[in-house]
Amino acid sequence: MADTDDDRVYYVLSDLHIGGDEQLEEAPFLDELLAFLERLETTDENAELVINGDAFGLWEITQVDGIEKFDLLEETYPRLFEQLRATGEQIPITLLPGNHDHELAAYDAYVERFAAYNVDLVQEQSTSRQLGDRTIYFEHGNQQDPNNRIEDWGSPHASPLGYYYNTLVTSRAGQVSDRGRYNWLKDVQAVTPTEWMPIWLASKYFYREMNPLLRYALVPFLLLFNISALLAILAGLDLAGIWSQPVDDATAFLGQFGIAGTAVWYLLAANIAVAGLLLLVGVPVYFLRRDITRTIDRFGILETDLTVDPAKPYDTAARDVFEECPETAIFCYGHTHRPENRRVDGRLLVNSGTWLKRLHRRDGVTGLLPPVFYPSYQLCAVRIATTDTDIVVEHQAIEKPSPSGEELTLTERLLTLGRTPNPELPEQTILEDAVAKKKEKPTDH
Structure with a gap:
């Protein structure tokens, strides 16, 4: 000392x-x-x-x-x-x-x-x-x-x-x-x-390494995913004949803008297709992941082995x-x-x-x-x-x-x-x- x-x-x-x-x-x-x-x-x-x-x-x-x-x-x-x-x-x-x-x-x-x-x-x-x-x-x-x-x-x-x-x-x-x-x-x-x-x-x-063209092509799909997921649900309801009004109203609204409206429609359709596929895969994966996480937490593995x-x-x-x-x-x-x-x-x-x-x-x-x-x-x-x-x-x-x-x-x-x-x-x-x-x-x- x-x-x-x-x-x-x-x-x-x-x-x-x-x-x-x-x-x-x-x-x-x-x-x-x-x-x-x-x-x-x-x-x-x-x-x-x-x-x-x-x-x-x-x-x-x-x-x-x-x-x-x-x-x-x-x-x-x-x-x-x-x-x-x-x-x-x-x-x-x-x-x-x-x-x-x-x-x-x-x-x-x-x-x-x-x-x-x-x-x-x-x-x-x-x-x-x-x-x-x-x-x-x-x-x-x-x-x-x-x-x-x-x-x-x-x-x-x-x-x-x-x-x-x-x-x-x-x-x-x-x-x-x-x-x-x-x-x-x-x-x-x-x-x-x-x-x-x-x-x-x-x-x-x-943000840094991905080819810029690929990143900027993906950004609209990723940014619109939440909206597209909702639209995918609405499209599914339309196909099932349960509720068609939202799809009909959107089609009529975009139809007023000619070629620009058609382009937006195809962009939304592509997003809806991707979102629908992700939803089909993501829902069961989400519940499986949540169950695995709860099991890991119950045993305390993450707390004792990985996290300080x-x-x-x-x-x-x-x-x-x-x-x-x-x-x-x-x-x-x-x-x-x-x-x-x-x-x-x-x-x-x-x-x-x-x-x-x-x-x-x-x-x-x-x-x-x-x-x-x-x-x-x-x-x-x-x-x-x-x-x-x-x-x-x-x-x-x-x-x-x-x-x-x-x-x-x-x-x-x-x-x-x-x-x-x-x-x-x-x-x-x-x-x-x-x-x-x-x-x-x-x-x-």
């Missing part, structure tokens, strides 16, 4: 995921990160920077092994390492491994290499710092995730489920991303939860730490990429978010169109400090323009009009009377 320093201010970052094969080398937030480090270099505060795991994407670097990955990082990001050196000359910088860069804990040589850049690499699962008479507990958070828990911490052979996913899927995506019509596959790291991966791939195929609860495991872990170390006021973690700041048993559970792109799912407003994954950035640094009696925690926003204008097609932008996400960082939180008042020095009489 670090020495007590009542006036120290802590800045916390996590989940930068810098590095990876080929297209994953791009760090679109590098300028913002350098500017933040430059600000800390010139600060008048008694500050310390804690980088709380997954600073680097070592799992996604598959071309070299071991300490050679550091050589590759130095070569690829010289400006970053020089700025770490400069900032580290002015304030302490502490680096904890996460799961994506767990190898930092597996090779002692990393400690010396980072020390050359004034970065103190702590090869442990967690660390703590004093804040007045209270304590901040830091861990990356992957140990609470069964898919990414490192059972043999510090072993170079540690390989949880997430290791295979990232070395086989994520790194491969970085290698082939530039082969697409648009370089989008490198954003695979931003897809959370992982269960959305097939939906995201289908969405990007439809972004809140419950960390609530439990925080309560355990608070019980074991009653002086702990803050449990600070990352990993889930979801910035948060909330109270648990009178203390604070703080997540420092991610510097990766975030993708917000917006399901289609009509028809069978795939959902749109709207991109944004939510860069932030957590600042933790004390007043005379209180602890103040604030997520400081680091502005970066939304990439939506460059990355979304016209169709995607039209489908998300009025539904663009506006992610907000947690509000500043104050733990009142969390720090004992500093005792005044007695005066001589």
Whole structure:
């Protein structure tokens, strides 16, 4: 544990995921990160920077092994390492491994290499710092995730489920991303939860990779599907001789427009035929899918094997730490990429978010169109400090323009009009009377 320093201010970052094969080398937030480090270099505060795991994407670097990955990082990001050196000359910088860069804990040589850049690499699962008479507990958070828990911490052979996913899927995506019509596959790291991966791939195929002529030919059919399904039912009633008035009225109305009305009639007829076929197939498939889903839910398969609860495991872990170390006021973690700041048993559970792109799912407003994954950035640094009696925690926003204008097609932008996400960082939180008042020095009489 670090020495007590009542006036120290802590800045916390996590989940930068810098590095990876080929297209994953791009760090679109590098300028913002350098500017933040430059600000800390010139600060008048008694500050310390804690980088709380997954600073680097070592799992996604598959071309070299071991300490050679550091050589590759130095070569690829010289400006970053020089700025770490400069900032580290002015304030302490502490680096904890996460799961994506767990190898930092597996090779002692990393400690010396980072020390050359004034970065103190702590090869442990967690660390703590004093804040007045209270304590901040830091861990990356992957140990609470069964898919990414490192059972043999510090072993170079540690390989949880997430290791295979990232070395086989994520790194491969970085290698082939530039082969697409648009370089989008490198954003695979931003897809959370992982269960959305097939939906995201289908969405990007439809809006980015599908032949434009085919996509624009399909759009009217898909947009009109809901209407066509209703018309298919009405056409069926007409053929059965049960109710013919709607079809007769529509025929008479369109007949007033000559060739244009005939064209619309054929378009509707084609949609009705497709919708009718889909309805015939879709109704039994719907009931079968619903029954299978209920069975899966009953056994809890999806909850235990595929989905990681972004809140419950960390609530439990925080309560355990608070019980074991009653002086702990803050449990600070990352990993889930979801910035948060909330109270648990009178203390604070703080997540420092991610510097990766975030993708917000917006399901289609009509028809069978795939959902749109709207991109944004939510860069932030957590600042933790004390007043005379209180602890103040604030997520400081680091502005970066939304990439939506460059990355979304016209169709995607039209489908998300009025539904663009506006992610907000947690509000500043104050733990009142969390720090004992500093005792005044007695005066001589």
